[in-house]
Amino acid sequence: MSSEPAAAAAREASLLASLPSGLLIGGRWINATGDRTFAVQDPATGAALASAADASPSDAIDALTAADRAQKGWAAHSSRARSDILRRAFDLLTDRADDFALLIALEMGKSLKEARGEVAYAAEFLRWFSEEAAHVHGRYQVAPSSGLRHVISKRPVGPCLLITPWNFPLAMITRKVGPAVAAGCTMLLKPAELTPLTTLLFAALMQEAGLPDGVLNVITTSRSSEVIAPLLADGRLKKLSFTGSTHVGRILLAAASANILRTSMELGGNAPFLVFEDADLNAAVEGAMHAKLRNIGQACTAANRFYVHEAVADTFTQRLHARFSSLALGRGPDGADVVGPLISGKAREDVHRLVTEAIDEGATLVTGGAVPDGPGYFYPPTILCDIRPGSRIVTEEIFGPVATISRFASEQEAIEQANATEYGLASYAYTRDLGRALRLQEQIEAGMLGINTGLISDPAAPFGGIKHSGLGSEGGIEGIEEYLTTHYAGFGQVEIA
CATH class of the missing domain: 3.40.309.10 (Aldehyde Dehydrogenase; Chain A, domain 2)
Structure with a gap:
């Protein structure tokens, strides 16, 4: 092996060895139940790149418990504090663009040129929503007929399940995590089985950026339907955001209907x-x-x-x-x-x-x-x-x-x-x-x-579709609205002492 390929192989091995291992639950990296793992392949060779923790349904419930416990404290953070975390994450991701691009190319298969483009695109969601975090507005108005005073405000939805696909293993994460953080929601992030490694590196970066424990929890698994089902049935979960096929989207929508979950779906296209x-x-x-x-x-x-x-x-x-x-x-x-x-x-x-x-x-x-x-x-x-x-x-x-x-x-x-x-x-x-x-x-x-x-x-x-291509939008000023609920208070005669 010549020196150049040998150096490239050594860099790949070093990057893979540096990844955090396990599931991220409540700010701690832990093994899956029974120490189960699954292999992640290089699609260009079919060879195994690394292994990832294989979460069980009980692991997923533990992650939801961590998110639920962190929700009240996280929502109480100022919008500026949330904005600053996202901005630090943008800076860190930009500084480490080469590592992320290489990892994406390894586990997903796209060229380094396209992988670098994805990293730049993904980083922009962090920057965009760092700016949107401070621009969540309510309003005050006087009813034209009744004279009631209306106060309309926005609050975070609450714990969210974010299910991301394999084709853009970083950008599809930041497009969901960015607005969730900006809005004040805690998260369970479940990446695709085929490309979980980029998620692990990103989660570690968010910890370094100062995201509090329990706000972002990561569950990698080869048993998606088995792990997701109990989460959708748990009343503590408040939102589901899914990117994937229309077929799977229909199944998830049906399951989410039992608890009337807030949903956003980016599904298939033609x-x-x-x-x-x-x-x-x-x-x-x-x-x-x-x-x-x-x-x-x-x-x-x-x-x-x-x-x-x-x-x-x-x-x-x-x-x-x-x-x-x-x-x-x-x-x-x-x-x-x-x-x-x-x-x-x-x-x-x-x-x-x-x-x-x-x-x-x-x-x-x-x-x-x-x-x-x-x-x-x-x-x-x-x-x-x-x-x-x-x-x-x-x-x-x-x-x-x-x-x-x-x-x-x-x-x-x-x-x-x-x-x-x-x-x-x-x-x-x-x-x-x-x-x-x-x-x-x-x-x-x-x-x-x-x-x-x-x-x-x-x-x-x-970013979003109509017909069988989905519900809701990601990105833009619309993106953060998917993670907020609207609240209204009507004030009659009020005397101020």
Whole structure:
């Protein structure tokens, strides 16, 4: 082994060895019941990276007890104190960006370039909500008819269960933890089984930033449904925030209904990407690269269905083909700009099954579409054209580096095709016509729309969907509202002694 790879391997080993071990409950790192653990894999090789504590239902209840005990004292902290903690966490995360990026690349598989981008994005949620913490406003008003004096105030919801996915193992944490801390809520954080290591490093960072014991509790587990069920049934839990599939979201919503839990859900997506005849095609192709291949296509905001005007469809397809074909597959930590692996063997099987089914139904394979030899769960960037209407590849979320291209003849046809899905999270459109852009903003059935951009996520903007893509918003000024309850007091005649 040459000195450079040897040094990289040594750095990876050192980082993994430095991670805290166990569950974080009440400010202490402890072993799971029975000292149970589970392995965390490198998706680029299939080899084990490390092990994580495998929490039991009783461990989860202990974590809820710690959060419940800490809630009153934490809510009593001033908004400035909470703001200062988040700002220190932002500074610490920014200083240690390289460590977090490497860890994300190791356990999730994305390139170092994308991992660094995720760290910067994640840090911005901490900074944004450090600023929002001091801007939780109530109001005073006099009723126009009764003369009652109204005092409206906001209070923290209370202990929250935060369930985060594997595809953005840091940003999906800060997008929930940031507003919860700012609002004065205590938390139980349950990361995805596939990517728990980033969570451990982040939790240690929050301790260093000065977060009091019991405010953030971490439960890693391979038995998610078994561990979550008793939490949702416990009356001390006041809120559930979940990012993941629509299928799991439905199950969680049903369980949360028993205790009328406050819920926010960021669920699946099937984003359309519209390219009109007047679009800047070079910009559209560049936007498509971001909207489709960001995170190896494993993003709820990923563009799955490309609808291109018939006058420019051939040119757009050729240019996108050239860009897709130029990309190299590679292990995330080893390259700044490679297409990394999918998260698991099952994920790759699911993507490849959709591709082969579409081809069997008559779709034209432009590029990609073959499972490569070798270790890891890699899949090449793939383009399909001539898709049969109703094919699973356009009705289901792909969650991989596969673009389907269909043609349209009119604006109204494009809008109808874009809206022909149960999902409504993200959408994209390229046009130079301002009037058309405004019509799309009014008619596209999605919580978010990117006009002439393939990157729409921003901590200062509300992130959320409609239809089967979820409930509520994360980010923006709306994000903190998900962790607050509104209280009203009506004052009649009051004499001040």
